[in-house]
Amino acid sequence: MSTLAYAARDSRTMLRRNMRRWARYPAMTVQLIGIPVIFLLMFAYVFGETLGAGLGGPAGDRADYIAYLVPGIILMTVSASVQGTAISVAMDMHEGIIARFRTMAISRGAVLTGHVIGSFLQTVVGLAIVIAVAFLIGFRTNGNVAEWIAAIGLICLFSIALTWLAVAMGLKAKSVETASNLPTLLVLLPFLGSGFVPTDSMPAGLRWFAEYQPFTPVIETVRGLLLGTAIGDNAVIALAWTAVIGLAGYVWALKLFRRPPVR
Amino acid sequence: MTVDRPTAIAATGLRKSYGEQLVLDGIDITVPEATIFSLLGPNGAGKTTAVQILSTLIRADGGSISVAGHDLATDADGVRGSIGVTGQFSAVDNLLTGEENLLLMADLHHLDRREGRRRTADLLERFDLVDAATKAPSTYSGGMRRKLDLAMTLVGDPRVIFLDEPTTGLDPRTRRTMWEAIRELIAGGVTIFLTTQYLEEADELADRIALLDHGRIVAEGTSDELKRLIPGGHLRLQFTDPAELDQAARTFAGSTRDDAALALQIPSDGDVHSLRAVLDHLDVASIEVASLTVHTPDLDDVFLALTGRPAETADAEKESVR
Numbered sequence: 001m002s003t004l005a006y007a008a009r010d011s012r013t014m015l016r017r018n019m020r021r022w023a024r025y026p027a028m029t030v031q032l033i034g035i036p037v038i039f040l041l042m043f044a045y046v047f048g049e050t051l052g053a054g055l056g057g058p059a060g061d062r063a064d065y066i067a068y069l070v071p072g073i074i075l076m077t078v079s080a081s082v083q084g085t086a087i088s089v090a091m092d093m094h095e096g097i098i099a100r101f102r103t104m105a106i107s108r109g110a111v112l113t114g115h116v117i118g119s120f121l122q123t124v125v126g127l128a129i130v131i132a133v134a135f136l137i138g139f140r141t142n143g144n145v146a147e148w149i150a151a152i153g154l155i156c157l158f159s160i161a162l163t164w165l166a167v168a169m170g171l172k173a174k175s176v177e178t179a180s181n182l183p184t185l186l187v188l189l190p191f192l193g194s195g196f197v198p199t200d201s202m203p204a205g206l207r208w209f210a211e212y213q214p215f216t217p218v219i220e221t222v223r224g225l226l227l228g229t230a231i232g233d234n235a236v237i238a239l240a241w242t243a244v245i246g247l248a249g250y251v252w253a254l255k256l257f258r259r260p261p262v263r
Numbered sequence: 264m265t266v267d268r269p270t271a272i273a274a275t276g277l278r279k280s281y282g283e284q285l286v287l288d289g290i291d292i293t294v295p296e297a298t299i300f301s302l303l304g305p306n307g308a309g310k311t312t313a314v315q316i317l318s319t320l321i322r323a324d325g326g327s328i329s330v331a332g333h334d335l336a337t338d339a340d341g342v343r344g345s346i347g348v349t350g351q352f353s354a355v356d357n358l359l360t361g362e363e364n365l366l367l368m369a370d371l372h373h374l375d376r377r378e379g380r381r382r383t384a385d386l387l388e389r390f391d392l393v394d395a396a397t398k399a400p401s402t403y404s405g406g407m408r409r410k411l412d413l414a415m416t417l418v419g420d421p422r423v424i425f426l427d428e429p430t431t432g433l434d435p436r437t438r439r440t441m442w443e444a445i446r447e448l449i450a451g452g453v454t455i456f457l458t459t460q461y462l463e464e465a466d467e468l469a470d471r472i473a474l475l476d477h478g479r480i481v482a483e484g485t486s487d488e489l490k491r492l493i494p495g496g497h498l499r500l501q502f503t504d505p506a507e508l509d510q511a512a513r514t515f516a517g518s519t520r521d522d523a524a525l526a527l528q529i530p531s532d533g534d535v536h537s538l539r540a541v542l543d544h545l546d547v548a549s550i551e552v553a554s555l556t557v558h559t560p561d562l563d564d565v566f567l568a569l570t571g572r573p574a575e576t577a578d579a580e581k582e583s584v585r
Binding site for chain 2: 006009010013016017020021024025095096097099100101102103104105106
């Protein structure tokens with residue numbers, strides 16, 4: 001077998017290992033998928049009517065707000081899932097087995113690749129559930145097949161980019177507890193952007209942050225693709241952020257992983 | 264001990280420091296194939312650091328290393344392909360079952376499915392883990408975890424095995440089981456690099472022993488060679504009456520008395536002849552002795568003689584640092 005084939009086999013082995021670990025410890029997965037679903041239901045039914053009116057459309061109501069909300073919740077699903085990545089990477093690093101892997105002739109990146117692919121699959125499952133619930137509570141889209149594919153493609157790319165960042169955070173964390181804290185900011189970012197309310201309604205300083213942080217262009221692009229709102233240069237900015245976050249996370253993660261273990 | 268066996272591990276001038284703290288101060292290690300080499304020393308002597316360097320986990324600051332014919336600096340993956348490591352801290356996946364842990368190793372060694380299953384079944388059998396195979400290691404006893412750990416190391420059929428304090432914290436019975444397992448490996452032609460803080464363990468298992476203290480090897484040789492380095496053998500006579508002790512001290516020239524303990528130490532290599540001579544002297548002088556113990560030199564004495572402090576104290580002292 002060639003080096004590449006070995007690398008692929010090692011990554012598959014690590015992926016299988018991660019899937020098994022999740023199956024043994026499902027509480028975290030359930031929680032990570034549960035949070036966005038709860039937020040979706042809460043915002044739709046508790047705040048939906050009022051916030052819908054606040055959107056200022058002709059007949060702003062709950063249905064309008066659900067439509068506005070879903071792209072934000074989708075991004076929240078992604079960031080909740082990568083929080084799980086950071087936790088499982090940190091858990092792994094604190095188990096002796098990683099030291100064992102390091103003394104074996106296995107592809108260096110396989111441990112991390114296994115985490116990233118596994119995490120990505122978990123995100124996809126989470127997204128499927130969240131989108132299904134959204135449709136159940138009345139989310140309607142006017143996006144065509146091409147627009148849906150583009151939206152899902154962007155979400156997947158953004159998710160992989162954030163996952164690498166979360167892997168680096170998990171490696172960096174001194175303990176499993178800090179690992180769960182680090183990406184909390186990521187879960188908050190959809191709130192501090194256009195995820196739940198338009199940024200125009202925010203005070204100047206916050207609005208500036210909300211408009212320039214990476215989640216907003218991604219949310220706006222997804223919203224545009226699924227609901228037909230204006231996208232403008234958001235798509236380009238979203239892709240640029242995705243590339244920057246993904247690359248930085250990847251380089252950082254590899255650098256941390258190659259660092260010799262602490263005594 | 265065969266001199267012309269090929270060398271499995273060769274390290275010269277191994278140095279490592281963490282900041283100001285010098286951990287390994289230029290040590291040389293040569294281990295011939297199919298032998299057990301033991302690095303013996305108290306906690307903090309640098310044993311684990313030596314294992315971490317030789318097993319490619321951390322880089323040395325200086326020195327050249329070759330393991331199983333691969334130069335560690337240029338062919339770390341070659342080294343990794345030939346070694347197995349069982350560390351001081353358990354390296355098993357706690358969320359997988361014992362069997363899944365072994366199969367994971369088989370996959371990572373790129374064995375085909377059937378071969379992986381066969382080796383897994385063999386190892387479970389050999390380490391008496393068949394009943395625990397489908398349980399998670401978190402439910403195992405300390406000894407079972409250690410056995411699973413060693414079994415995982417063996418899946419890849421390594422030529423050189425590093426065992427970093429493999430029996431630390433195990434009860435005496437499980438320790439014996441581990442020793443048996445280690446001896447069996449040698450029969451299969453494997454080379455073993457064993458670190459331990461138990462003198463008895465090195466004595467039991469190792470062909471050659473190196474005493475590591477503060478990052479330097481202070482003595483090296485077979486167990487017997489090391490014991491010969493020090494004149495530690497003596498008979499100890501215990502008395503109940505100080506007058507008897509006085510009389511005995513006069514009878515045996517060269518003896519050392521311990522008035523507080525009412526005991527007398529007579530230099531002796533502990534063989535039957537010298538023992539009988541002492542008893543005859545006691546009889547002739549009609550000295551009443553409460554008890555007699557024979558003390559043959561052991562590695563404790565070697566350690567004391569070479570480092571200036573007993574091994575236990577060194578342990579306790581380093582334990583608190585950790």
